[in-house]
Amino acid sequence: MPNPLAWRPTRSLADEFSPRANSIGLLRLLLAVSVLVAHAGPLGYGLANYGFAFTRGQLDFGGLGVYGFFILSGFLITASGMRFSLPRYAWHRFLRIFPGYWVCLVVMACVLLPIVSLYERGTLAGFWTHPNGPFDYVWRNLITVQNQFTISGLMSGNPSGGAVNGSLWTLLYELMCYAMVGILAWTAVLRRTPRLVALMTAVVYLFVVSDWVRQLPVPNTWLYRRGDIGPYPVLGVFSVNSVLFLGLMFLLGASMHLYRDRIPMHPAVAAGAGLAFVGSAAFGGFLAIGPLAYAYLLVWLACKLPRWTQGVGRKRDYSYGIYIYAYPVQQLLALMGGARWGVAAYIGLSLAGTLLLAVPSWFLVEKPAMSLKNWTPRALAKRADPEPAPEPVPALPQVSIPTQRKAPETAAAPVGR
Structure with a gap:
């Protein structure tokens, strides 16, 4: 029987990855579900995110899901930035994030939370006119900056408090990474000087490792807290730790795309990576x-x-619908006593309830929005999108710490407890 780990002529990532035949869709789905599973602890029972115990507090299943999203986004979005003009690239990114996000805000504020008000108070009196009411929630969070977490003071008795959606904070950091790729593509760095991206990745990696080393003498901690930067107009405040760590994950994915012809895809390397991943986590x-x-x-x-x-x-x-709708569904179930049936039942009910919103989100919002990706305004219709320059290797195609207030403790954050 042949040994699967025996070394043989190695194919590169460029040889192995097919834009039309890969398993990224499944991985993204699993990553989204992992965030839901992690949040079952705090949202249902007031506990820490699930996964911290296995990793000695380094990360939880939710963090693992968020980091995975950023790695895959870096890999895919870099390819998208190299294939399209800057306006077309920006349009594609807008269509992928904002229509689904905006509808999610409206569904939470104007559909789910009125149900909560009727359940908690038996009336909608004062719900719409509250100083932190539903319309304020939509308006203040319109551009993914999470400036308001609660609506009309509801669900304050839940195990984790009344935050409506503690997962949305990551979207602002995702958009920052999209903007970075757009700038690097527009300046031709991605095509002509990919070494600069590798250098950026190495510098951010060294910052992250230095923070880890700096904190080693402190018991029960694993990361030096750098605090926040800002506020900036419109964008608000950023967590330096989130910028560094989520940025590192995105840059790792971007570097893998740029150097895909030099990265070996071999089971022995994968086995070593698996041992390193599990060993360092445990x-x-x-x-x-x-x-x-x-x-x-x-x-x-x-x-x-x-x-x-x-x-x-x-x-x-x-996957996107599961990610943005899971948190409010879990909050609603916790309010109505869904957690009393046990962890497995609570997670199952949460997933089922989330799919009731995620599936329509795909068919009614996200898919129709993405069908507009080739739309061009009439004034520009005669100007064809410029063809990208040919690549020396086959091109590939293309998915949290709020900004003005502290994020809810239950969010899948890139810093451990």
Whole structure:
């Protein structure tokens, strides 16, 4: 029987990854569900996010999901930035994030929370006119900056408090990464000087590792807290730790795309990455070792999972809907006593309830919005989108710490407890 780990002529990531036949859709779905599972602890029972116990407080399942999203986004979005003109690229990114996000805000404020008001208070009196009411919630959070977390003082008795959606804060950091790729593509850095992206990745990685080393003498902590920067007009306040760590994950994915012809895809390398990932998560040192191993593992799985997984999410991508709707559904279930049936039942009910919103979100909002990706204003209709310059290797295609207040403790944050 042949040894699967025996070294053989190695194919590169560029050889192995097919834009039309990969398992990224399945991975994104699993990452979204992992955030839901992590939040079951605090939202249902007032506990820490699930996963912290296994990793000695380094990260939880929710953090793992968020980091995975940023790695895959870096890999895919960099390809998108290299394929399209800057206006077309920006239009695609807008369509992927904002229509679904805006409808989610309206559904939470004007559909779910009125139900909560009737359940808690038996009336809608004062709901619409509250100083932190539903219309304020939509307006203040319109551009993904989370300036308001509660609506009309509802759900304040829940185990984790009354935050309506503690997962949305990551979207602002995602948009920052999109903007970075747009600038790097517009300045031709992605095509002509990819070494600059590799250098950026190395610098951010060294910052993260230095923060880990700096905190080693302090018991029961694993990351030096750098605080916040800002506020900035419109964008508000940013967590430096979130910028560094989420930025590192995105840059790792971007670097893997840019150097895909030099990255070997071999089961022995994957096995080593798996051991490094599990070992650093279980015994310590995840910040120093885990990000590199995790990035390789995700992309390797995207190439190597069975063929039947390659169709998941290709025509029906529910991952974004699951991510943005899971938190309010879990809050609603916790309010109504859904957690009393046990953790497994609570997670199952949460997933089922989330799908009731995520599936319509895909068919009624996200998919129709993305069908407009080739739309051009009439005034510009005669100006064709410029063809991208040919690449030397095959091109590839293309998914939290609020800004003005502290994020709810239950959000899948990139810093541990």
